[in-house]
Amino acid sequence: MPNNPVLVIGASRGIGAELVRQYLADGQMVHATVRDPAEPGELAGLDGDLVLHRLDVRDPDEITELAQSVDDLAVIIHNAGINRAPRAEIMEVNAVAPIRVIEAMLAAGTLRPEGVIAIMTSQMGARRDRTGSLGDYGDSKEALNLEFRNRADDWRGRGALAIVVHPGWVRTDMGGSSAPLSVEESATGVRDLIANLTPEQHGRFWTWDGREHPW
Numbered sequence: 001m002p003n004n005p006v007l008v009i010g011a012s013r014g015i016g017a018e019l020v021r022q023y024l025a026d027g028q029m030v031h032a033t034v035r036d037p038a039e040p041g042e043l044a045g046l047d048g049d050l051v052l053h054r055l056d057v058r059d060p061d062e063i064t065e066l067a068q069s070v071d072d073l074a075v076i077i078h079n080a081g082i083n084r085a086p087r088a089e090i091m092e093v094n095a096v097a098p099i100r101v102i103e104a105m106l107a108a109g110t111l112r113p114e115g116v117i118a119i120m121t122s123q124m125g126a127r128r129d130r131t132g133s134l135g136d137y138g139d140s141k142e143a144l145n146l147e148f149r150n151r152a153d154d155w156r157g158r159g160a161l162a163i164v165v166h167p168g169w170v171r172t173d174m175g176g177s178s179a180p181l182s183v184e185e186s187a188t189g190v191r192d193l194i195a196n197l198t199p200e201q202h203g204r205f206w207t208w209d210g211r212e213h214p215w
């Protein structure tokens, strides 16, 4: 089994936890972040080559510490996100933090050449022909998408293959019980997308099942 270490940011539950489970089941080494490693949520008791790291994505000191604690990553998945909080907090967690985290990881040289960066966005951040507000959550994911597009050329120049991903509408705390997709289906699709990513796909918006999404 090749050693392709993966970092999953925001992994205590939902899609993030399932990504960790699946990569571990495949025999990969996984670095996973949770806000408190003493309370790792759904990661408690998982078997495999798992290292837990403390990270609240709003905390610049914890971001710096994480960037100094990981190395030689083949894949970085920024999964953390929220939809029920004051607008400023939603913007900070969903739009500001992912860019800050990835910039810190790249600056510290934690990603292998041609390593993959996948940031969870949402179809709700796709502006298409809309002119009004997308709501706080949609606005935050739209802002993330815009900033991602601003940085994509620079990140490619630094050796990364980077994409934003809509994971589908998934049965999690965020997605609710009536969502059509299980975490298993979504995480399997996201992992396939990442494993088969080509340089031509860099800088673009993809769905969990490998379709390109319009901005």
Ligand SMILES: NC(=O)c1ccc[n+]([C@@H]2O[C@H](COP(=O)([O-])OP(=O)(O)OC[C@H]3O[C@@H](n4cnc5c(N)ncnc54)[C@H](OP(=O)(O)O)[C@@H]3O)[C@@H](O)[C@H]2O)c1
Pocket (backbone or CB within 6 Å): 009, 010, 011, 012, 013, 014, 015, 016, 034, 035, 041, 055, 056, 057, 058, 079, 080, 081, 082, 093, 120, 121, 122, 123, 166, 167, 168, 169, 170, 171, 172, 173, 174, 175, 176, 179
């Ligand atoms: N579920 C869907 O239908 C759906 C659809 C489109 C996009 N997405 C996106 O997919 C990603 C995962 O969604 P999900 O449904 O799995 O959500 P979830 O079940 O609500 O889990 C969210 C994860 O993000 C973490 N997180 C939240 N705020 C954080 C912070 N400040 N610092 C560190 N970690 C933080 C949570 O950690 P704690 O346990 O510590 O709070 C948790 O592990 C999100 O980016 C979401 O926007 C989901």
